[in-house]
Amino acid sequence: MEVKQKKRDLTKMKTPHTYVIIFIVVVAAWLLTFVVPAGKFSTTEVQYKDANGETASRTVLQQSTFRYDYPLDKEFVFDKLEDLAQDPQELEKLEISEADVQTVLDEGEKSLSQEKLDGIALTDDALYDLYGDKIYDKSEKLHKTAKLWGTDDFGGFGFLNFVFEGLVSGDKYGSAVGIAALILVVGGAFGIIMRTGAIDAGIYAFISKTRGMEKFAIPLLFFAFSLGGATFGMAEEVIPFSMVMVPFVIALGYDSIVAVTVTYVASQVGNATSWMSPFSVAVAQGIAGIPVLSGATFRLIMWVVVTALSAGYLMIYAERIRKNPLRSEVYESDEYFRSHIEKTANENKPFLWGHKLILLEMLAVLVWIIWGVTQKGYYIPEIASQFFVMGLISGITAVLFKLDMGWNDIAKSFQNGAADLAGTAIVVGMAKGILLVLGGSDANVASALNTILHSIGGLLTGVPAMIGAWVMYIFQSLFNLVVTSNSGQAALTMPIMAPLADLINVPRQIAVLAYQLGAGFVDAFTPVSASLIGVLGVARIEWVKWAKFQIKMQGFFFVLGTIFIMIAIAIGLQ
Structure with a gap:
């Protein structure tokens, strides 16, 4: 009797957990340090005019001082x-x-x-x-390879300690500990807000009054978040916005991928094509020794074109999902939001004055945040505090207006909201651990990363201008897979890329453009980005599933970036 062998359904293969993916990358990075010798640069302080015309300084490497360890x-x-x-x-x-x-x-x-x-x-x-x-x-030549296990106090850093070391690295102003803390506080604040029911009631009130106009919401939101990325480098700030946008976009008939794209990806499109971001283009131009915010007309046109085309790309995907939700990679994980939405809809809760007041309070705090970031230089500590205030006031309002909440419910909701995002906060630390295993991003400390940076820079010497500029763009894109801080990447790469541009007859303005496009676009894909991981955590999307969608959009971005690099070379952008 012939027994038929059951075919394996590849479509039902279980995708690796985000933690598994990061661990594999950590091991690969560790093994790479056995092969690549460590190197370092001397550093110096350079002064430049920032976006406000004020003198700022930045520690940068000196290209000619590279030496192996x-x-x-x-x-x-x-x-x-x-x-x-x-x-x-x-x-x-x-x-x-x-x-x-x-x-x-x-x-x-x-x-x-x-x-x-x-x-x-x-x-x-x-x-x-x-x-x-x-x-x-x-x-x-010495190698800076971490031990298998160890701590700074006992035997030195071991790569199996990358989770803890990643979590406690940095400070309250950045990755990883600052962003992890921001995620927990924002999660707690939105735990309170979601418990009040104000967002659910507001979403359904909006949808009931705008039926048939849903498709206009996506491009408008895309342009709004892109503008935020272009003007003040919006990135970490998107995490709390996503908590509102994910259920809203799903309620419109789309999926959580659309929600992440219309918020975080849009902000990075703006960042990549910015004509005025103080954290990317201004820093890079200052380090490259060209007038800060020069080339603004070219970049402004580029921002409009790229944002419009990107919004159109998203709309094609979004409409496909709206017509057939089962085509979504995240259809199963979105069930969490859909079931909550259906449950709320069946309860038929009225849009009460308490709900309206909470939404107005949220709007007021969001305006306060945007004002603080753009006018006062507020950053992670201030933003976290502002969202805590938002959650607390919302909870108090819900109690006073008797929205089925008591004083203890405020505390429990904060605890539950923070707990929901604890896994995401850990991922932020794990992702940072990849950089630590490679030796860190300090140009003045010997590491495999510095050697890689120097080697790739040397490969560009002597190539034609058109090819050189394009390879710069590719290099900056790949480099951003490891170093996701825009200002950090500028400090590490521009001191090499600027004089290199002179050698291959590429205007320094185009070297900055290559950095800008590469750093901005890839931030929407790399699993090392703490901001992206935070947004994906809010949306309950595994990075692997996100990558299946985003890798195609990255190809689209790469083509657009290549076209604008070629245009810049053709017109001799200065």
Whole structure:
């Protein structure tokens, strides 16, 4: 009797969890550090005019100072220390005391180490400035590879500790600890707001009065969030907005992918094509040594065209999903929102004065946030506090207007809202761990990442201008898969790309454009982006499912970016 073998249905294969994907990338990054030797640059402070015309400064690398991480040549350095101890003028210039130098000499050549030299202000950079690469024993290139396990206190950083180290890295102003804290506070605040029922009631009141006009909402929202990205570098700020937009967009008949695209992706389209963002184009132009906010007309036209085309791309997808929701990659996970929406609709709750007041309070706080970010420089700590205020006032309003809430419900709702996003906060730390395993993004600290940056920059020397500019764009796009901070990427890459542009006859303005497009577009895809992971967490979308949709849109973005790079070369954008 012949037994038929059951065919495997590839469409029902279980996609890896986001945690699994990140762990695989972490292991790959760790293995890469065994192959790629560590390297570093000396750094310097550069001053430039920011978007407001004020003088700002930024620590950037010096392209010509790249060197591999070598052991110290103790014999050479010890001899130079003996000479230095006899040169009072040089010691005074270096602001080093003769007694400190003599103490190191008394301990002998064998005990000499860079750590001891650092203690008397003779850092690696200082020695390199004095004697060049003669201070190194260049017979061996060192690798900065993390151990399998360990902590800073016991044995040094081990890559299996990447979750904890990633979570506690940075500070309250950025990735990862700052964004993780922001996610938890915002989650708690919206836990209170959702418990009041104001958003549900408002969504249904809006839909009932605008039936047949749903398709106009998507492009209008896309332009609004793109403008936010273009004007003040909107990124982390999108996370709380998404908490409102996801149920709203699903209630219109679309899916959570549309919600994430119309909010976060739109903001990154704006960021990529910005003519005035103080966190990307202004920093990059300042470092490149060209007038800040120059080329604004070209970029403004580019913003309008790219935003319009991107909104059109989204509308084609959105209409396909609205006509057949089962085609959505996230149809199953969206059931959480659909069931909640249906339950609320069946309850037929009226749109009460308390609901209206809460929505007005939310609007007032959102205006307060936009004003604070654009006018006062508010950032993660202030934004988190503002959303906490929003949640607290909403909860108090719900109690006073008897919207089926008590005082204890405010606390419980905050706890539940924060708990819902705890997994997302952990992902932010895990994603940051990838960068730590590669050695970090500090140009002044030896790492595999610095070596990769230097090597790719060297490959562009001597290529034709058109090809060179395009490869710059590709490089900046790939680099953003690891370093997602726009200003951080500018500080790391522009000191290399700007003089490199001169060598291959590419205007520095176009080098900035290549950075801008690459850094902005890929932020909507990379799993290392804390902001993207935060928004996906709010929408309950696994990164793998998001990637299936977004990889096609990334191809669309890449083509648009290539076209505008080519146009810029053709017109000689300066």
